[in-house]
Amino acid sequence: MNRAVNPRDLNVHHDDGVAKGDVLLEVKDVSLRFGGVKAITKISFDVRKGEIRAIIGPNGAGKTSMLNVINGFYTPQEGTITFRGVERRAMRTTDAARQGIARTFQNIALFKGMTTLDNIMTGRITLQKSNIFAQAIWRGPALREELEHRHRVEEIIDFLEIQHIRKVPVGRLPYGLQKRVELGRALAAEPALLLLDEPMAGMNLEEKEDMSRFILDVNSQFGTTIALIEHDMGVVMDISDRVVVLDYGRKIGDGSPDEVSKNQDVIDAYLGVPHE
Amino acid sequence: MSPAFLYFLETVLNGLMTGVMYSLVALGFVLIFKASGIFNFAQGVMALFAALTLVGLQTGQVPFSHLINAIFGTEFHHFGWTLPAFVAVVGTLVVMVAFAYLFEKLVLKHLVNQEPIILFMATIGLAYFLEGFGDLMWGADIKALDIGIPSGGSFWLEDVTREWATEGSDYFGMYIDKLDVVAALVAVALVLVLTLFSQYTATGRALRAVADDHQAAMSVGISLRNIWVIVWSIAGFVALVAGIMWGAKSGVQFSLSLIALKALPVLILGGFTSIPGAIVGGLIIGVGEKLAELYVGPFVGGAIENWFAYVVALVFLLFRPQGLFGEKIIERV
Numbered sequence: 001m002n003r004a005v006n007p008r009d010l011n012v013h014h015d016d017g018v019a020k021g022d023v024l025l026e027v028k029d030v031s032l033r034f035g036g037v038k039a040i041t042k043i044s045f046d047v048r049k050g051e052i053r054a055i056i057g058p059n060g061a062g063k064t065s066m067l068n069v070i071n072g073f074y075t076p077q078e079g080t081i082t083f084r085g086v087e088r089r090a091m092r093t094t095d096a097a098r099q100g101i102a103r104t105f106q107n108i109a110l111f112k113g114m115t116t117l118d119n120i121m122t123g124r125i126t127l128q129k130s131n132i133f134a135q136a137i138w139r140g141p142a143l144r145e146e147l148e149h150r151h152r153v154e155e156i157i158d159f160l161e162i163q164h165i166r167k168v169p170v171g172r173l174p175y176g177l178q179k180r181v182e183l184g185r186a187l188a189a190e191p192a193l194l195l196l197d198e199p200m201a202g203m204n205l206e207e208k209e210d211m212s213r214f215i216l217d218v219n220s221q222f223g224t225t226i227a228l229i230e231h232d233m234g235v236v237m238d239i240s241d242r243v244v245v246l247d248y249g250r251k252i253g254d255g256s257p258d259e260v261s262k263n264q265d266v267i268d269a270y271l272g273v274p275h276e
Numbered sequence: 277m278s279p280a281f282l283y284f285l286e287t288v289l290n291g292l293m294t295g296v297m298y299s300l301v302a303l304g305f306v307l308i309f310k311a312s313g314i315f316n317f318a319q320g321v322m323a324l325f326a327a328l329t330l331v332g333l334q335t336g337q338v339p340f341s342h343l344i345n346a347i348f349g350t351e352f353h354h355f356g357w358t359l360p361a362f363v364a365v366v367g368t369l370v371v372m373v374a375f376a377y378l379f380e381k382l383v384l385k386h387l388v389n390q391e392p393i394i395l396f397m398a399t400i401g402l403a404y405f406l407e408g409f410g411d412l413m414w415g416a417d418i419k420a421l422d423i424g425i426p427s428g429g430s431f432w433l434e435d436v437t438r439e440w441a442t443e444g445s446d447y448f449g450m451y452i453d454k455l456d457v458v459a460a461l462v463a464v465a466l467v468l469v470l471t472l473f474s475q476y477t478a479t480g481r482a483l484r485a486v487a488d489d490h491q492a493a494m495s496v497g498i499s500l501r502n503i504w505v506i507v508w509s510i511a512g513f514v515a516l517v518a519g520i521m522w523g524a525k526s527g528v529q530f531s532l533s534l535i536a537l538k539a540l541p542v543l544i545l546g547g548f549t550s551i552p553g554a555i556v557g558g559l560i561i562g563v564g565e566k567l568a569e570l571y572v573g574p575f576v577g578g579a580i581e582n583w584f585a586y587v588v589a590l591v592f593l594l595f596r597p598q599g600l601f602g603e604k605i606i607e608r609v
Contacts, residue, residue, distance in 0.1 A: 094499045097495060098497050105491075110488075111489055111492065113487075114488065118484070122482065125482055126497035130478070135477035149478075
């Protein structure tokens, strides 16, 4: 995708004062409980700018809860989250989105009645500046802004190769394409940190390969930092730079794919420990 | 043309016009239900309150005058001015937006993520509050609402249609209230504007997104609370339009809040989530009850109009609970 030189086109979120390779997101001693149920217990890890960070673990390990904490759906009881140098615990989801955290969902949360184009356009809401009255009269700066956003969205549509379904309500699309549209909506926000919750769940091999390619391209072409949850170990080992492993809400491993796959705790968690 | 056919035509036309009036109220329900899943019991009272405020501002009534006079022993009822209709309408609009903002701030905000039934109860509370508040603010007497909308029958139409009737028949021409025609035009314009707004603006997209999936909407950075203020403001605007039309037709009186009950069968027919549904549902109910009154009424002693709509709604519930245009209800077990 070609980048225009026009400064208005520059990615506002990427210019966040964090150099590539430095810590973009730091999760420190975070604990999350639902009543008496401990979903996450004292987990710490970081995500560096420009990397693909995988979060893996068996079912119920607390992976999705972790993402929900990062993007503000859940407020942890303990611990802090530092994003782009700003420390916080409680945060509204809208504010997280405004700071440049975009995400996809395990069970696809698209706006089913809306077209692919409209869905991806909603991704740019945090970048929209004109107010409701200006939009209502549909002129001047508001119109220009709308067209500009539309232009960017078309680029994303081209990038994800979904031109043919631009005007189709997403509720009618097959699962694999819906996943792709959801990725498109997250990308439209030009996020500093992209959270993907099982981007390849339920896909066939071909769809998985496509999705892996898109994730790698997003990372290399746009320089977007990605944190993803995935069950397919082959995929995780192939595309991620570093892996953090959770089990029963605790961190049991952290490191490069190679290191993690040799970690005895991780092997035990996945394969089980024989009774003695 | 035979007089019988002309009577039929007149009844259908009048039915369509009445239907539009029902649609205006139903529209307010649909807007809020779509965006937040709340069935707003107070929509009728909002229309009443808007009409009261409009008349009050226009005629220069002092708000809370009874209360003020009772406390301070003054006799202060009117500012002594008459505002132009346009200024009064804009003023009322400001009041409705302020109302939406306060309702979000004081009530909805504290009920986020509650069951729909709880939010429904809150709107019942709102209905009673607003009725009492309107009474306190503007007084309970019946007021005439006149912002210069033409009303009364059209002589031109009467003359033209009398010509159509067969020679020597006792048909005196069609009676159609000009006010009803204006209401129909306003309703069409309103739907057009709302549709364009929701289809082609960023805020409209956000509204549709929230209607579709709250969580996903939040994740892309849409603030639910802002959206709710906007939705309730728009519903307040629609209530104002309905209040103007009904107020001009039958005077601004507290029974106006009961028109909300007539909107229920309209919603059941049209579907709670469809704006075109609210219009078509209103038209069907309007025409249906007028025709039933004309043809079935004489056999059962008349007054069918009062209950016909509810029977239609009941029958509809049996066969198509989601309404004509509502989203199909699919439950996965």
